[in-house]
Amino acid sequence: MYGLGDVDFFDRIAPLYDLVMPSADGAALAAGLDHAARPIERLIDVGGGSGRAAAALIGPEITVADASLGMLSRARRVRGLDGVAVDAGRLPFRDGSVDAVTVVDALHHLPDREAALAEAARVLAPGGALVVREFDPETLLGRVLVAGEHAIGMGSRFYTPAALADAMDAVDLDPRIVDRGFGYTVVGVRR
Template identity: 75%
Template sequence: MYGLGDVGFFDRIAPLYDRVMPPADGEALAAGLDHATRPIDRLLDVGGGSGRATTALAGPEITVVDASLVMLARAREHRGLSGVAGDAGRLPFGDGSVDAATIVDAFHHLPDQAAAIEEAARVIAPGGALVIREFDPTNPLGRALVASEHAIGMKSRFRAPDALADDLADAGFDPRIVDRGFAYTVVGVRE
């Protein structure tokens, strides 16, 4: 699993990650999950690393999926979360086996974004939701983030909200842009 996107970087910064990253926007995530037309009992936090985003949610059984074993260890040890080592482009779950998935502040790090969307479409049951919280590269702060991540050697590939919504539609989701700005939320409801 090493060599996938920016995994090596996250392995190195794992002990500091939760100290330097702001908390996830639980209201934006909950608003995204509210678009599901089925109850959300089982949720995957794809690229969830230390589980920072899932601490902003309450209710469903949450499993963090990440390629960084060091970040997953932090999710298990410091947050008591279930964690599975995995590639977002080859999720180790059965068809229709979860009610929802989130990808929070991580989509731009995924080396095969199209495969990640297709895999989410495969594992999310009809009526479930994929909630992606990302940074808009067309926003002035977004342009600065893109430049800074590239300057430190990350292979980040950011998508604007409308382009991401189009990608979700192509994979069989009914997409909605929940909010816009430097950070934005796009939701796809599985048809």
């Protein structure tokens, strides 16, 4: 696999993760997925960890894709989800084979965010949507989060909503900033 980034940390905290993290915002994810220009039958949750975001979604066939074996074990054992150990920069899915990709509270942990966005774009079918929920490092809470993650040794790198939209455009996705704030959503629709 790739340079592991924050994977060791998530392997260590996997048994406690769901106890300390709030549920994913299912309404925000659904609002993002509504931008898809095709029916969503197959979804890949990249950096999906314990399946927290997948559990907030209803309908499509979901595969959790993560580099942390501890977190994937929880997704399988606790939530009954399909999971695959992956490098987000080299997804093991065919070109145009999925209708949607989500990355929830995880993009900032990926060692090569640009490669992960390019891979998400590659596996999306035309009209499919990449929905990213992230934290804005320019908000007060965002600055606190950045400082906290760096203090515990994480290599986190955060996009602002506008910078993420630009990064999506660079990989041939039509970007849309759906909502703003500490937690924000940006969607990229495959052209």
